[in-house]
Amino acid sequence: MAAAPLSPARGSTAYRVDLDGLRGYAIALVVIFHVFVGRVSGGVDVFLLLSGYFFLGSQLRYALRPNPSLNPWWPLWRTIRRLVPALALVVVTVVLLVLGFAPELMSTELSRQVTASMLYYQNWELIAQNADYAAASQDTSPLQHLWSMSVQGQFYLVAILMGTAVAFAVSKLNADPKRTKRVAIGVLAAITVCSFAWASRFGLVGTGENYYSTFSRAWELSLGALLAFVPAEWQLPQSTAWLTALTGVGLITATGFIIPTSLAFPGPLALFPLIGAALVVLSGNSNAVSTVLSSGPMTWLGSIAYPLYLWHWPLLILVTVIGGFKTPPAWLGGAVIALSMALAHVTHTFVEDPLRQHRPRPKATDTPVADARASLRTLPGGLRAAGGALAAALFVVALAVQPYWDHRVDSAEKPLDPATYPGAMALRGAAVPAVEPAPNPNLIAGVFPPIGEEGCMVFLPEDADAMPGPDCVYGDVNAQTTVVLVGGSHIEPFVIPLDQLGKEHHFKVASFVRQECPLVVGGPDDPANEIVSPVCAEWGENALAEIQALNPAMIVSTSTRPAGHAGEGIASADYVPEAYARLWERLAELNVPFVGLRDNPWMFNPDGAPMDPNLCIVAGYTERDCSMPADVVYAPEDPAAFFLDGSAAQWEIDTEPWYCIDGICPPQIGNVYIYRDQNHISNAYAATLAPLLWEQLGPIFGELSLLDEPPAAPAPAADA
Template sequence: MSRSTPAQAAAAPVPAAVAAPGGERGGASGGAGGASGAAFGAPPRSEHRVRRDIQGLRAIAVALVLLYHLSPEALPGGYIGVDVFFVISGFLITGQLLREAETSGTVDLVRFWARRARRLLPAALLVLAVTLVSVWCFAPRGYLPEFLAQVAASAGYVQNWVLAAQSVDYMAAESQVSPVQHYWSLSVEEQFYIVWPLVAVLAVAVAARVTRLRFRLVFAGLIACVCVASLITSIVLTSAAPAQAYFVTTTRAWEFAAGGLLAWAATSRRAILDRLPVRVRSAAAWAGLAGIAAAALWFTDATPFPGAAALLPVIATLLIIAAQEPAGAAAPTRWLGAPSMQWLGDISYGAYLWHFPLIVLLPFALGRSAGVLGAMAVIGATILLAWGSKVWVEDPFRAELSRDWPDARALAITSAGMVVLLAGALVGVHPADQQVEAERDRVAVVLEDPDPCLGVSALDPQSGCEALPEQLPIPEPALAAVSPERCLSPRAGTAVEPCEYGADAARATHTIALVGDSHAEQWLPALVHRAEQQRWRVIVMAKASCPFTAAERDFASSPEAENVALRSDCAAWNDAVLQRLVDDPSIGTVMTAAKSTNRMVSGSGDWRAAAERGYAERWRELPPSVQRVLAIRDTPQMAERVLQCVSGHGTTAADACAVPMAEALGADPLADAAESLSTATPRSRTADATPVVDLVDMSEYFIVEDSCPPVIGGVLAFRDSHHVSWAYAEMLADPFADRISAVLRA
């Protein structure tokens, strides 16, 4: 499935998220965060009794999330802490609404929202403000625009929807997560706080109009409808589009509703929960704890989630809450109620807010991987900051500073703080974009007349460079994908969107069509660099994850429904590109490349053989006007999160993050098809014959002493684990163009 995985330093056995800034579960950039509000911290004693079991649950949930982000290998399902928090919120908030509506006959919306704002926004906005300043101080320039945009999305509590949109972005598959990505779950909670009291108001209105219906019955019916509809949505969307399903509110609402139904049952006059034997309730509580532990240990990033899998942590949490703090030596109440658990539960909101900015920004501030000591520092700083923000920000604002404010005033002031922070983040996006463009232009100037020992030049035995220079790479990893030229259609859709470069049709000595997936499009900087000089007309037709082939692309890692749709789109796009080549007889050369691990549908099970046949068949189908096919061997495969490895190792990244040549250069069906046809066809083409096929192999420019380093001669060679960086592609322009020219002359 298309989902970001936890950050992992490629070559350092240290806590992953601290070794190098990395990702959360859920998307190009995904999240496994926590929750806010009622789910965090002790509720005011005036509202209802503080339950020690719920405080203990808060402590468990925030510990799961923190440990997961620091060491996902040790606790692969720790992200289920979010589900625990969501159920707690649904239980507590529904209970409050039930009490208020039955006592006063209505729900005071302004009062409800003002109470939530008093408790939640001061600490949340403080963390966002500190993060905003820290981003400007420590984050690489290339990440600034995205980080600032996500701070704005977090301040507006729409972060989950932003991440849901980005999670389907193919080009963001290995992108750097922002230090506020964890605010996605806070956004879900805030949206719940806005909608849930409106559901209660609707129940009050219906009960008032239909005299035979009681408020409790109407409210329970509405909650049940939300629960069933959202659970169905969660299961269906998790199967069809898991990356989106992880973040959107509609797939999570049932978890709040489940807690709400328990609150309704627990406060019913006919409630039997408190009349169950202690041993039964103790067994339920232990079963709940076992369920949470099982999910945290057995679930992984590959588990379809939330969907049906989320039933385990949700039901487990419900069992613990429903047990109602059973007494006795056999019950877990004493453990959940231990002072340390109560204290951690009390600061859980602050702990969740502070931990992820520390994890992401610490390596940037240090300029290297923080290691095990860094992980310990993150834990210590998280606890200290969480305690400090509760004592000096949360409690004073709620109990002293805003105590005498009218509800409308408290709501207006806290909302104004949101607006100010949101605007402050958005105002910085344009200057950040300008910084990115300026740095990219600076790197481009350096590459125009490179030092003899820089980049590709250092590989030349005649360069006089005795050893490759140890220096920080250019561009910085944050700019590796910020190419001056891009021409790539998204995975979904069938439209062919060509881009044209170089000489116009009247002056062109050759017209070349560059077609294929992103591994073809990655050579665009090299082609553009020389197209005008050589008087080539270059037409680019590229589509993400869709090679130019007659075989049927198999998106095996996607859910079945998405796989079928993407396969259909890719096939239709291929046919449309072929028709474009037929319609433009000026195109005499087709240049193509493809990711070597692109799977193809194969009845025999050998997808590589099917892929090789598919490439050859598509080339045979080219019109007679296409005389040549230039097939480019795929680039080496690096380790996942290679840019995080480079960021964490600085000047030693070339050695620390290198991959052995035998692992990096795997089998390539496209290259195999080109080699078989290049030896089996004549060197000129007639009608109904296969065009001349030549293999262009640039592998030697990625190999240094039997290994493939991510940094070559001080230049960052890759933008992720399998794409060439735009800077290195530009440095390869001359040798790349020389090989093309030799083929064209022949």
């Protein structure tokens, strides 16, 4: 996305200044659609094609020249100098603005995105975070847009290695340059075909992972590189070049209006803007459209395209969050565009352009290191060195963000003093001192239950036969009595109080927890299991077989949920899915006792939108503002109590009083924040639930004859 050096030449074989103008036009579409339309425009796809055209094309042309340098460091260093200083400046500035004006945006996920952005793997980090590309809103990452810079950076590295290999073959192995060029073109064609096929495997609409994937995006860059090697005689007729170029610009312009979803990219529909870009490229630069694209305003826009892309998105997100808008209004969008362009111009003038390497790539006989040392004795050279040192410092600061944030999160994991932070015990009359609640609501989302942290949780991508290891046991690991904790992530925090209770009352806790996967039976063909994925449904049967082999004294899981698919939830009274009832019937047939825990609240705004009460507090709202009426998510009576009434060794525990007081579900009770996020309870609050949980479990243990008094201490030895 960074603009290549401009040249005043204009002939049909000269540097394509008009393509810099096309780059500027594409970035304008990206910004306008982000700000005013709220979806992608296809401009990023054009960026990637032009990056392939300029960068890989230049790498291969250099490699085929006489006496090329075989040191890959020089093109890499040139690329670093061109891209990293502006990136480091923007990323560090964004982090400072977030911490100062929108702290609710700061999170473990964002800190990891900072590192990923600086090291050019942001696209894969977003895939790992299951972050589908989203329109600007209060819930969108201010660094989301840097996925494309990572794809570009990864491609640049491959292009440098490919160019070095070609140079080695020609200069050291005496390979024929023309034949080597044909081989390189063949490799690019193979990459283009294979990558396009991979990107199109879902049809016209793909997935978030497909959108970000380097393998899915590679064809856009390699196609651009192929265009750089199209012979002049294959270009479109000059007599109609203005029309074909205009058609190309029209296709690029129309893309954002006719393709409504970002998930269409980079699949077959991405051909729409890329064919448009290819038409502009193949029409040459001696036509009326090329003249417009080569004009001063367009090439200026192209020159600031890279910093404009960097600045516009985080500014849009920040003003949206600070202003409390669901989506930015038009007047605010206009202000963001104006400010972004001003910052982009300043960044290009004082950071990007001065620090980039302007001299040609050295040949094998050149002495660039000695020349660079000599330049330090000049004022311009000294200023460049100082600017480079500052850019390096910003780079280091950016890489320090994640360790800094992880350290703060680790501090939030420390146990709380129950005298000061009684949590749920305040519901039993414990004194609540007048102190700030804990843990820090800005950090709590990064503190996960031990099951997931210790590798004992089965995550979404894993197969249906993936099970927790034999060491995934809590409580009294030497006890004979086994309690199995099973279900999705909402049961996961209960390992904390059960671990404590197991050690006190001598039972062990085996965990069978899978992300977004309550235990169901009947397999994926059972219509009752439509609330879970097919893999989850298959996993349920496999897990139940493993659980039976443990001969458990009881199974503990959640018993209700809001409407919606597993992993999702809408503002609705809780209910018992048919799949849950089917499980309980099977367990009754197997004579396996079951204890159900009514699900905790999923927090929502008055308009039904999901609300993270911690971020609500961090944003400066009152606890009342960040609370929710209990009847939004709770039915008047516990719906699971009808099924789990104590018969067939199946019991229900109504947990609603643990989270809601007098019909209101607050963000904290007893100075302890209840939630880790919008719908999971925090470790800290779960720990305070142990006495309340035992109030309900103790009688059930007694009814099942599971109470095991600790062995008496051995008598002291008699005196000799």
